[in-house]
Amino acid sequence: MYINYISMVNLRNHKQTQVDFGKGLNVLYGLNGSGKTTILEAISLCGFSKSFLRVSDSSLIKQDENFWNITLNSRTDLDVPYKINIRLNGNSKKQISSTFGDNLLPKDIIGELPxxxxxxxxxxxxxxxxxxxxxxxxxxxxxxxxxxxxxxxxxxxxxxxxxxxxxxxxxxxxxxxxxxxxxxxxxxxxxxxxxxxxxxxxxxxxxxxxxxxxxxxxxxxxxxxxxxxxxxxxxxxxxxxxxxxxxxxxxxxxxxxxxxxxxxxxxxxxxxxxxxxxxxxxxxxxxxxxxxxxxxxxxxxxxxxxxxxxxxETPVVLLDDIFSELDIERAAKVLELVTTNSAQTLITVTDGETMKKLMPNNANCNYYRVENGTVSQEKI
Missing domain, CATH: 1.20.1050.90 (RecF/RecN/SMC, N-terminal domain)
Structure with missing residues (x-):
């Protein structure tokens, strides 16, 4: 499975963000609080119907707004498209629709995007x-x-x-x-x-x-x-x-x-x-x-x-701020595991340059700068 596109509206500090991802490694870098982890939270919401952090759905709404919306497009290992949209208005229940139908329950989407x-x-x-x-x-x-x-x-x-x-x-x-x-x-x-x-x-x-x-x-x-x-x-x-x-x-x-x-x-x-x-x-x-x-x-x-x-089906791997916790040897092992398994991987780090030095030479990697809720892909 791989995610090729995600759109976030009013999710934490993201006013309106669209990102196209590559199949291999995708590094999101920027200062703490810039909105990197929010992108992973959005993917978690599309996979599990909730953030991987212990927070309420309503707490994710951008300040001074009254809703958030996420749209995600992906493809399976057999290249079958899977799309999901999740919207939350205020403190109401989430509205969920996907390739498989509308008015879905949270349990209906669990496992569709591993x-x-x-x-x-x-x-x-x-x-x-x-x-x-x-x-x-x-x-x-x-x-x-x-x-x-x-x-x-x-x-x-x-x-x-x-x-x-x-x-x-x-x-x-x-x-x-x-x-x-x-x-x-x-x-x-x-x-x-x-x-x-x-x-x-x-x-x-x-x-x-x-x-x-x-x-x-x-x-x-x-x-x-x-x-x-x-x-x-x-x-x-x-x-x-x-x-x-x-x-x-x-x-x-x-x-x-x-x-x-x-x-x-x-x-x-x-x-x-x-x-x-x-x-x-x-x-x-x-x-x-x-x-x-x-x-x-x-x-x-x-x-x-x-x-x-x-x-x-190959799961998508999300690595949130783990490289700051690891020594060089363990960091290299993690990168070896994701590259040898051909998993689409999204990585959040504060320092993009340090990440480039850790990357295996043959790694297919895209870099994205995240700053104050905006995302720009780096041209290499």
Missing amino acids: VVILSPDYKSITSGSPADRREFIDKILAQSSKIYVDDIIRFKKALKQRNNLLIKGKTEKHFNHQVIEPWTEILINTGSSIIKKRKEFESDFQSTFQNIYKNVSNGKEEVSIEYLPNGVGELNTKSDKEEIKEKLREKFISAGNEEMRRGTTLFGPQKDELKISINSGVSREFASQGQHKSLLISLKFSEFQYLKEKKR
């Missing part, structure tokens, strides 16, 4: 809480499976309803416990699908992650991932959905009184963990700063390979 993002904001994947690693898995699986997206949405809605009823049951003397059962069944059905898909992900992802890390670190350390489902005990890749459902059902029965006492659901996929280990130690406890960087690079390029294989 995107892999590497940003310093993702440090928490290796050093943060289990929720950060669940989000990492979910974003990958959501891009590769529409069914997974639907299961996650249904699970979260049922979990919210069930927890509300458990809180109510905790305070009401004559509460009818049977009203919880339909929501429990939804959690069992969708939860078993989520757990099975996450377990399969661990198996599919493992060797790619280990091989890429070996390349990035020059074989200095051993790494692994381990999916730890909450509430169903140990699983293997042959565990089927029915087996997982029965384990969940048994757990709900045994934990019923305790859940009512506490007023919350005590186990399930919402509490899963993805353990990332380096030299047999948990990364968030034992990894050095340099190892965290190598782990994140390896996880993200493993994500790229996973999506490329599952979707049979």
